[in-house]
Amino acid sequence: MKAAYALTAVLAAVAFVAPAKAAEPGPQCVGAQGYAASFGERRTFRWRPEWLAASKAQRTDTPAYTALIKRADAALTGPVYTVTDKLRTPPSGDKHDYISMGPYWWPDPAKPNGEPYVRRDGQVNPERNTSAFDVTSLEAMSGAVEALSLAYYFTDDPRYADKAAQLLRVWFLDPATRMNPNARFAQGVPGRTPGRAEGVLDTFRLLRVVESVGVLSPSKTLSAADQAGLERWFADYARWMQTSPTGREERAATNNHGSWYDYQLATFALFARDDALARKVISEVGKTRIAPQVAPDGGLPEELKRTRALHYSYFALEPLVGLADLGRCVGVDVWGYQTKDGRGLRKAMSFLAPYVGREASFPHKEINPAGAAGEGAPLFTLAARAYGDAGLAKAAAVSAAASPTALDRLLIAPYEPKERF
The missing domain is CATH 1.50.10.100 (Chondroitin AC/alginate lyase)
Known part of the structure; x- marks a missing residue:
């Protein structure tokens, strides 16, 4: 359209x-x-206390619970993730900047070096998921934090919370490894552009991080300074979404990209304690x-x-x-x-x-x-x-x-x- x-x-x-x-x-x-007042100070927005409580009561009887604990146990012994580990350096020269490649873009067989890449809708180029880029680490980090936080909720085992907190600090807070709060080099296309508006979609994976941080609250594994730092990171990212040319272009999208932009912005605004922005977007x-x-x-x-x-x-x-x-x-x-x-x-x-x-x-x-x-x-x-x-x-x-x-x-x-x- x-x-x-x-x-x-x-x-x-x-x-x-x-x-x-x-x-x-x-x-x-x-x-x-969020639901903090009725959820033991867990500040979630979509993970409802009564639904999680019901799942906790019957957790051992469901395939979903078994699958979750398997994921969480793998994350418990797995690595930490950071944007600074990628092999490719972004155009900015700063490895703290996130970089990814558009999923449906492939080398042009008619060109000696394959560039500019050509689009094949629905067919993901595996090059996107290599260690040259950050999307695989972003997915792994956010999925691990989600699994670990829920495993902590269901089992009360502090090991899960400790590892989740470590992953959050490395990705968002540690000056040596943190991601800069922008996505200007996301979903670039070799030979065409270093980044595209569509790249803002990559960070929908952080929606699960917002809920996970809330679930971790009773563990006290995140200090008050950690919590403030995370809220500041998401506030900065929401500001970048609203003010950057890339973010504004994604907001103007008339397909699913525009909706994902709004969903992220509203959620990140709530997490950053900006009720007015969230209400404006949702209304x-x-x-x-x-x-x-x-x-x-x-x-x-x-x-x-x-x-x-x-x-x-x-x-x-x-x-x-x-x-x-x-x-x-x-x-x-x-x-x-x-x-x-x-x-x-x-x-x-x-x-x-x-x-x-x-x-x-x-x-x-x-x-x-x-x-x-x-x-x-x-x-x-x-x-x-x-x-x-x-x-x-x-x-x-x-x-x-x-x-x-x-x-x-x-x-x-x-x-x-x-x-x-």
């Missing part, structure tokens, strides 16, 4: 916001304090993201033209559902947003629901339908709960069965509607 078409769609739809629903019963997320999601991206039938045109249309439909809805969930923290009802011609999250989830368990029948190009199985489980679960929708709850159950070891099996309680499937 081109920018002009997106604007036309918004204006033609004459969007409105449905009245906000009453708050769900149970612990409430309160601005930058604009309906008109700036949902109305332009979701068609009246619920499809996402920008994602449906991709070679992995089903995967990217889920991927594009993930930040929108995340922002709707974060709306609880700032009093904004994104779930209830709907344009006069029907564009909204409920319509988008209903568009995908018929293909759960039938991914190969999706009527748009999808080069890896099996890879999309199970991707929608957390999205359908949250949407079913938000709308009290038995059909979406059934889709959630079928999707969850396809990925029983997925972490969201521990993080999100299944929705049991009064109406039977």
Whole structure:
């Protein structure tokens, strides 16, 4: 969808916001304090205390728990990660700057040195994941911190918290190894550009770090100075996102990139204790993201033209559902947003629901339908709960069965509607 078409769609739809629903019963997320008041001072925003408590009570009976502890044990004896270990030096000359390569760009066989690289949508160039770049370390660090923090919560074993804190200090705080809070050299393309706006997407991996830091709070492995340093890092990164040419270009994206930008910015703002910024971002999601991206039938045109249309439909809805969930923290009802011609999250989830368990029948190009199985489980679960929708709850159950070891099996309680499937 081109920018002009997106604007036309918004204006033609004459969007409105449905009245906000009453708050769900149970612990409430309160601005930058998150769930701290009802979660033993654990300042999380999307990891809900009652859902984690329920998982802790039955943890040994689930494949997801077994998989989590396996990940955490591997991280416990694994390395620490830093941007300064990469083999390639960024154009700035400073190895503290993050650098990565666009995933779908390959050497041009018609050129002697392969440059400029050419794009093959949906086909990841393994060069991106080598030690020349930082994305593999970023993924490993954030995944390890997530697994370790949750393992600490579930087992109360301080070893997990100690290792998580070490990883956080090395990546974000230690002057010798910390990442500079910018992504200006992310997703560059050899022979074309040292960095692209799309590179801001790389740091969506840090969303799990924000929640993990909150879960670690009772361990006291992070000092007050560590906590302040982490909050300052995320505040600086949020500032870079808003002020840099790269960040501003990503914000203007009319596909999933714009939504992931908002999801990161709102989450990082809450972590950095900037309620006003988070509320502003979330309050604009309906008109700036949902109305332009979701068609009246619920499809996402920008994602449906991709070679992995089903995967990217889920991927594009993930930040929108995340922002709707974060709306609880700032009093904004994104779930209830709907344009006069029907564009909204409920319509988008209903568009995908018929293909759960039938991914190969999706009527748009999808080069890896099996890879999309199970991707929608957390999205359908949250949407079913938000709308009290038995059909979406059934889709959630079928999707969850396809990925029983997925972490969201521990993080999100299944929705049991009064109406039977």
